[in-house]
Amino acid sequence: MDKKYIIGIIIAIIVVIIGAAILMGGGSTERADGEIVVAAYSHGGEPESGFDPIAGWNYYAEPLIQSTLLKMTTNGTYKNDLATDYEISDDYKTYTVNLRDDVKFTDGTPLTAEDVAFTFNAAKETGASLDLSALDTAEATDNYTVKFNLNKSDSTFLDKLAYIGIVPSDSYDNETYGENPIGSGPYKFVQWDKGQQVILEKNPDYYGDMPEIEKITILFAQNEAAFNLAKNGEADVVAVPLEYGREKLDGYTMYLQDTIDVRGIALPNVPDNGEISPEDNYTIGNNVTSDIAIRKALNYGVNRTALTEGALNGLGYPSYDGIAHQLPWANPDATIKDGDVAYANKTLEEAGWVDSDGDGIREKNGLKASFKVYYSANAPERQALAIGVSEQAKEFGIEIEPVGAEWDEIYPNKYSQGVLYGYGSTDPSDIAGKYYSSSDSNVVKINNSAVDAHIDAAFAESREASYKDWSAVSWDGTTGISPKGDAPWLWLGEIKYGYFVNDRVDISNDTALLQPHGGDLFSNIYDWTITNSTSEK
Numbered sequence: 001m002d003k004k005y006i007i008g009i010i011i012a013i014i015v016v017i018i019g020a021a022i023l024m025g026g027g028s029t030e031r032a033d034g035e036i037v038v039a040a041y042s043h044g045g046e047p048e049s050g051f052d053p054i055a056g057w058n059y060y061a062e063p064l065i066q067s068t069l070l071k072m073t074t075n076g077t078y079k080n081d082l083a084t085d086y087e088i089s090d091d092y093k094t095y096t097v098n099l100r101d102d103v104k105f106t107d108g109t110p111l112t113a114e115d116v117a118f119t120f121n122a123a124k125e126t127g128a129s130l131d132l133s134a135l136d137t138a139e140a141t142d143n144y145t146v147k148f149n150l151n152k153s154d155s156t157f158l159d160k161l162a163y164i165g166i167v168p169s170d171s172y173d174n175e176t177y178g179e180n181p182i183g184s185g186p187y188k189f190v191q192w193d194k195g196q197q198v199i200l201e202k203n204p205d206y207y208g209d210m211p212e213i214e215k216i217t218i219l220f221a222q223n224e225a226a227f228n229l230a231k232n233g234e235a236d237v238v239a240v241p242l243e244y245g246r247e248k249l250d251g252y253t254m255y256l257q258d259t260i261d262v263r264g265i266a267l268p269n270v271p272d273n274g275e276i277s278p279e280d281n282y283t284i285g286n287n288v289t290s291d292i293a294i295r296k297a298l299n300y301g302v303n304r305t306a307l308t309e310g311a312l313n314g315l316g317y318p319s320y321d322g323i324a325h326q327l328p329w330a331n332p333d334a335t336i337k338d339g340d341v342a343y344a345n346k347t348l349e350e351a352g353w354v355d356s357d358g359d360g361i362r363e364k365n366g367l368k369a370s371f372k373v374y375y376s377a378n379a380p381e382r383q384a385l386a387i388g389v390s391e392q393a394k395e396f397g398i399e400i401e402p403v404g405a406e407w408d409e410i411y412p413n414k415y416s417q418g419v420l421y422g423y424g425s426t427d428p429s430d431i432a433g434k435y436y437s438s439s440d441s442n443v444v445k446i447n448n449s450a451v452d453a454h455i456d457a458a459f460a461e462s463r464e465a466s467y468k469d470w471s472a473v474s475w476d477g478t479t480g481i482s483p484k485g486d487a488p489w490l491w492l493g494e495i496k497y498g499y500f501v502n503d504r505v506d507i508s509n510d511t512a513l514l515q516p517h518g519g520d521l522f523s524n525i526y527d528w529t530i531t532n533s534t535s536e537k
Contacts, residue, residue, distance in 0.1 A: 031236065032215075033214075033530065033532070034212070034213060034214030034215060034530060035213075035214060035215040035216075035217070036213055036215070036216055036217070036236040036505055036528075036530065037216075037217045037219065037234065037236050037237075038216060038217070038218050038219065038235060038236060038237040038521070039218075039219040039220075039221045039222075039229050039230075039235045039237070039238045039239060040237060040238075040239045040499075040519070040521045040522075045220065045222070046194070046195070046220040047178070049128070049178045050177070050178020050179045050181065050192070051063075051065055051178055051181040051189060051192070051198070052167070052174070052177050052178035052181060053066055053123065053129060053166075054119065054122045054123045054126055054129065054167060054172075054174065054177075055126060055128050055129075055174070055178055056126075056128035056129050057165065057178070057181075058165070059129045059130050059163045059164060060130075060163050060425060060426075060427075060516045060517070060518060060520065061163075061516070061518060061519065061520040061523070062520055062522045062523045062525065063165035063183070063185060064185050064187045064200060064216075064525070065165065065181050065183040065185050065187060065188065065189050065200065066165025066166055066167065066181070066183035066185045067081055067082050067103065067111070067165065067166055067183065067184045067185050068081050068082065068161070068162055068163060068164060068165055068166070069081060069082045069083045069097055069099075069116065069161040069162065069164075069166075070083055070158070070161045070162040071162060072162055072426060072513055072523070074511060074513055074514075076426060076514070078158065078161075078162055081208070082099055082100055082103060082111070082116070082166065082184075083097050083098065083099060083100075083161070084098045084099065084100055085097075085098050086098065086158075086161070091153050091460075092153040092154055092155045092157070092460065093149070093150045093151075093152070093154075094147065094149060094150065095147070095148040095150070095157055095158070095161070096145065096146070096147050096148075097116070097145070097146045097147075097148070097161065098144060098145055099111075099112070099113060099116065099144040099145070099146065100144070101143075101144050102207055103184050103207050104184060104205055105168045105182050105183060105184050106183060106184070106188045106189075106203060106205070107168065107171065107182050109168055109170065111166060111168070111184050112140070112143045112144065113140035113141070113142065113143055113144055113145055113146045114140045114143075114169050115166055115167065115168055115169045116138065116140070116146045116166055117138040117139055117140045117146055117169075118169035118172070119164060119165075119166045119167050119169070120135060120138040120148065120164065121135075121137065121138050122167075122172075122174075123164055129164055130160050130163060130164060130427075131429065131430075131441075132160060134151060134152055134154040134157060135149075135150060135151070135157070135160075136149045136150055136151045137149050152459065153459050153460040154429070154459050155458070155459060155460070155461055155462055155463050155466055156427055156428055156429035156459065156463070156466075158463065159426065159427035159428075159429065160427070163427075165183060165185065166184065167181075167182070167183070168182055179192060184203075184206070185203065185206070186202065186203055186206050186208065186211050186525065186526070187200040187201060187203055187211075187216060188200065188202075188203045195220065196220060197217055197218060197219045198217075198218050199215070199216070199217050199218075200215070200216045200217075200218070201214065201215050201216075202214050202215070208526070209526045210526075211525050211526045211528065212528060212530065213528050213530065219235060222239075222378065223240075223241055223378070223380060226239060226240055227240050227247075227500075230249055230252055230500040230502075233251065233502075235502075236501065236502040236505045237499055237500070237501050237502070237505060237507060237521070238252075238499065238500040238501075239497065239498070239499055239519070239521070240499070240500060241379075241380040241498070242312055242313045242315050242316070242380075242381050242495060242496065242498060243313055243380055243381075243384075244500075245313050245315045245498040246313065246315075247500075249500055251502060251503050252500040252501060252502055253500070253501050253503065254498060254500055254501075255498070255499045255501055255507065255509050256315060256496045256497070257496060257497045257498075257499065257509070257512055257515050258326065258496060258514060258515065259324070259424060259494065259495060259496060259497055259514065259517075259519075260324035260326060260327060260424040260425070260426070260494070260514055260515070260516055260517070261422055261423070261424035261495050261497070261515060261518075261519075262319045262322050262324055262422070262423050262424050262491060262492075262494050262517075263319075263381070263382065263385055263420060263421070263422055263491075263492050263493055263494075263495060264319065264322050264420070264421060264423065264489045264490060264492055265373055265386075265389065265418045265420050265421075265490040265491075265492070266414070266418065266419050266421060266443050266444050266488075266489055267289040267294075267295050267298070267418055267444060267487075267488060267489060267490060268284075268285055268286040268289045268290060268415060268416060268417070268418075268443075268444055268445065269289070269290055269444045269446050269447075269486070269488050270284065270285045270286075270290050270445045271285045271286070271287045271290040272284070272285035272286055272287050273285060277415060279440070280411075280412075282411070282412050282414065282415050282416070283412075284415040284416065284445065285415065285416060285445070286371055286417060287367055288367065288368075288369055288370065288371045289371055289418065291351060291353075291364075292486065292487065293348055293350070293351030293353060294348070294353070294369060294398065295486075295487040295488065296344075296347050296483065296487050297343075297344035297347045297348050297396055297398065298344070298389075298393060298398065298487075298490050299320075299336070299338070299483035299487045299490055300336060300337075300338055300340045300343045300347070300483060301338070301339070301341050301343065301344030301392065301393070301395070301396045302339070302389055302392050302393070302490065303338055303339030304318035304319070304320070304338050304339075304492055304493055305318055305338075305339070306339065306388075306392070307385060307388045307389070307392075307492055308493045310384070310388060311381060311384035311385045311388045312381060312384070312495055315495070315496045315498070316493040316494060316495050316496070317493060317494040318338075318492075318493050318494075319491045319492060319493050319494050320334050320336055320338075320482055320483055320491055321334040321474040321475075321481060321482040321483075321491055322423055322434075322489060322491040323431070323474060324424055324494050325494070326514060327426070328467050329428055329466075329467040329468075329470035330471070331471040331472070331474040331475055331482070333474075333475050333477075333484075334474040334475045334480070334482035334483070334484065336483045336484060338483075341395050341396050344395075344396040345396050345397070348362055348369070348396060348397065348398075351364070352364045352365075353369055353397070355397050360394065360397060360399075361397055361398075361399045362397035362398065368399065369397060369398045369399060370398070370399035370400075370401070371399075371400065371401070371417055371418055372400070372401045372402075372403050372413070372417040373386050373389065373390070373400050373401070373402050373417065373418035373419070373420055374403045374404075374405055374409075374410040374413055374417060374418065374419045374420065375403070375404055375405075375419075375420040376404070376405075376406075376407065376410070376420075377405055377406060378406075382420050382422075383402070383404055385420060385492055385493075386400075386402035386404075386420050387402050389402075389490070389492070390402050400418070414443045415443055415445070418490075419443070422517050422518075423517050424494075424515075424516050424517035425517065426514070426516060428458065428466065428467075428470045429459070431470055431473055432455045435448070435451050435455070435473060435481050435488070436452055436455050437449075437451075437452050444488045444489065446481065446486055446488040448479060448480075448481070448485075448486055450476065450478070450479045451473050451479070451480065451486075454470070454476065455469070455470075455473060457469045458473075497515050497519055499521070503531070504530060504531050504532050505528065505529070505531070506528065506529045506530075506531070507521075507524075507527075507528050508524050508527035508528060508529070511524045511527045512524050
């Protein structure tokens with residue numbers, strides 16, 4: 001046989017063996033000392049508008065590229081970052097912040113009060129980041145002092161100071177900044193390969209505690225694709241859905257981080273009277289879910305413990321009002337005995353919902369107890385929850401059709417059908433966004449004057465004093481948004497975040513912050529360490 005032919009066969013066999021080893025999880029991508037690869041879609045995913053805080057990049061999480069005025073601590077309080085100190089007026093309408101004078105952007109220009117004021121004013125105008133509706137103006141009173149003037153009392157405005165990355169006012173261009181961001185954070189932007197990854201390198205001029213990790217490559221893979229990266233040794237830290245939370249992988253440790261991230265279904269509280277939303281031209285109202293008997297039946301009849309054991313792989317925690325139990329304004333009185341199908345049946349029957357034709361679906365005045373629940377098709381746990389709720393609701397005669405879709409299809413239905421959302425913030429003002437009667441974010445259109453009064457009172461009190469009123473929004477003994485009250489949502493459960501972490505990396509899990517909705521994986525990046533490079537293993 002020809003020698004070249006034999007060599008060719010040998011090479012082909014070697015290629016097949018190598019390929020098979022990779023497919024079976026035996027592959028590895030070499031990383032140099034100081035370099036890590038992270039597949040952390042939970043850390044904001046790939047931003048459509050790039051890495052621009054004004055356009056919404058990574059609010060509620062460590063932005064890495066930019067700095068913030070304050071930072072959250074592990075005990076839920078705040079510490080200074082760009083700020084050196086701050087003062088709050090007695091009426092919570094003026095916040096004055098003093099800044100460090102030794103901070104530079106990665107283009108060499110100094111970071112001053114003008115940059116802070118510009119960032120907040122621009123973020124208010126776009127509305128793409130945090131809710132800054134309470135902000136009237138931010139002004140630089142000197143080079144290193146910023147005054148935030150509010151149009152109403154707001155004790156939660158302090159939270160906003162921790163979650164908007166500061167951009168350089170002189171060079172900022174909203175058309176180009178997101179693709180080539182300049183910041184003053186612990187890392188500087190290097191490269192964005194759209195649809196694949198972003199590469200960051202340590203900022204040598206960073207003013208704070210210098211992280212050990214020299215280079216971070218963040219891959220945008222998610223779900224099964226992310227899991228395969230861990231199986232093949234191609235990433236060091238990999239966020240995976242809860243369905244993989246009990247898997248074992250050689251060379252990796254599974255970390256399950258506690259979160260305040262809750263899943264729940266928004267249920268339209270008003271009937272369909274032909275009203276259209278003026279801001280986006282969407283239909284408002286649903287004639288089934290607008291009946292409180294339907295909402296009560298679902299809230300009492302659905303078994304949340306069974307859902308957390310099944311849909312959340314035993315890695316969840318039941319939720320009745322959407323406020324995670326770890327938060328200081330959580331209200332234990334909002335808890336009910338759920339899974340009570342008898343109560344659900346009785347509630348529906350007393351309200352006139354009966355199954356007169358024997359098809360298993362109740363009806364009232366010719367209207368079937370039937371509606372849709374939309375969920376993000378990219379979120380496996382949401383699909384599992386939507387299907388689980390649908391199956392349980394059949395037991396008491398309510399038909400729910402789960403619909404997996406992209407968000408551009410979901411949003412047009414947000415006022416007229418059920419939508420399965422995720423939520424969870426250390427900023428209690430998010431409660432106002434969901435339940436205050438005049439809030440644009442009140443998709444269910446709940447209108448409860450007592451709830452509004454508690455929210456108004458909370459804004460005008462100190463943060464600690466306000467907890468009792470934020471808690472009363474859920475249940476004040478008479479009314480609220482919990483199942484005992486208006487039951488405007490069907491809240492289901494808190495989730496955990498699962499990360500496979502390569503044994504070469506220590507993410508200091510003990511110092512990680514309580515994870516908000518969307519994740520804040522890099523909140524303690526300053527504590528991460530690497531034991532060795534992959535080439536040494």
